[in-house]
Amino acid sequence: MTDRYAVIGNPIGFSKSPLIHAMFAQASGQDMEYTAIEGPPGGFAGAVDVFCAVGGKGLNITAPFKLDAFAYATERSERAQLAGAANAMKFDGERVLAENFDGVGLVRDVTHNLGCQLQGKRVLLLGAGGAARGALLPFLAQAPAELVIANRTVARALELQAMGAARANVRGCGYSDLTGQTFDVVFNATSASLRAELPPVPASVFAPGCLAYELAYGKGLTPFLRLAQNAGTRRLADGVGMLVEQAAEAFAWWRGVRPDTRAAIERITIALV
Numbered sequence: 001m002t003d004r005y006a007v008i009g010n011p012i013g014f015s016k017s018p019l020i021h022a023m024f025a026q027a028s029g030q031d032m033e034y035t036a037i038e039g040p041p042g043g044f045a046g047a048v049d050v051f052c053a054v055g056g057k058g059l060n061i062t063a064p065f066k067l068d069a070f071a072y073a074t075e076r077s078e079r080a081q082l083a084g085a086a087n088a089m090k091f092d093g094e095r096v097l098a099e100n101f102d103g104v105g106l107v108r109d110v111t112h113n114l115g116c117q118l119q120g121k122r123v124l125l126l127g128a129g130g131a132a133r134g135a136l137l138p139f140l141a142q143a144p145a146e147l148v149i150a151n152r153t154v155a156r157a158l159e160l161q162a163m164g165a166a167r168a169n170v171r172g173c174g175y176s177d178l179t180g181q182t183f184d185v186v187f188n189a190t191s192a193s194l195r196a197e198l199p200p201v202p203a204s205v206f207a208p209g210c211l212a213y214e215l216a217y218g219k220g221l222t223p224f225l226r227l228a229q230n231a232g233t234r235r236l237a238d239g240v241g242m243l244v245e246q247a248a249e250a251f252a253w254w255r256g257v258r259p260d261t262r263a264a265i266e267r268i269t270i271a272l273v
């Protein structure tokens with residue numbers, strides 16, 4: 001029998017996950033179907049119950065249900081626990097396993113696809129929401145020289161600092177504290193770009209040769225990427241590769257086969273103009 005998987009979110013019509021997983025399944029010869037479910041607001045658990053009742057094997061979870069998925073699970077990985085959110089679930093009898101592959105997908109895209117190692121680098125992370133929390137452990141595993149987390153609500157940046165403090169050189173701060181500092185890699189993990197807004201980051205943060213990485217995808221040259229470009233940064237990327245790599249991690253977790261990601265990244269990439 002064909003195994004069933006899906007992505008659940010609301011809205012969900014824009015999701016690229018069914019296309020990505022269909023490409024993975026075809027390329028790796030896996031007998032599976034992957035659909036999109038529009039979960040009703042406040043009705044995540046009911047929608048998942050129905051999916052499980054018809055033999056669903058696993059789900060990807062997108063906004064606004066990542067916290068609901070974390071709560072629904074019976075077992076949570078360390079990455080999911082640190083993020084306080086899940087973006088993938090696996091159903092195994094009575095067990096419901098929760099994972100968070102956003103951060104590992106991001107690191108894989110940066111280090112493997114873009115060829116930018118984080119080890120020994122000065123890394124700036126803008127934002128302290130779900131995506132930033134998910135990135136914290138995978139970033140620290142790369143042993144950057146320092147990791148600075150700047151957020152509009154400084155208390156949330158300090159929370160992340162506290163979570164990472166035992167592991168490495170991590171510092172939380174506000175945007176005004178960034179004046180006079182430069183970084184080798186700057187990640188925009190705020191949701192400002194979704195509204196064509198710019199977080200109040202000084203243009204001086206981009207060191208020569210810096211990589212500016214926008215986690216949002218499909219938006220072209222966002223205000224953040226434009227700021228970096230105007231500051232002389234030539235290495236610009238958006239979150240398409242992160243999206244595809246986190247999908248590949250989930251696929252491997254479910255199916256035991258890690259698919260090649262190149263074709264899917266090429267298929268959904270939009271030029272940064």
Ligand code: NDP
Pocket residue numbers: 102126127128129130131132151152153154156188189190191192193194197198199200215216217239240242243244246
């Ligand atoms: P959250 O809602 O959890 O967090 C939003 C963050 O953005 C907070 O830190 C918030 O600050 C900050 N923020 C929002 N607006 C502004 C603004 N105008 N100026 C400065 N800071 C602002 O969102 P997520 O963490 O889930 O998502 C963040 C981004 O990552 C989105 O663009 C999303 O599309 C992208 N993403 C990409 C993925 C991929 O696969 N490529 C996967 C997951 C996310 P405060 O705390 O002060 O409110």
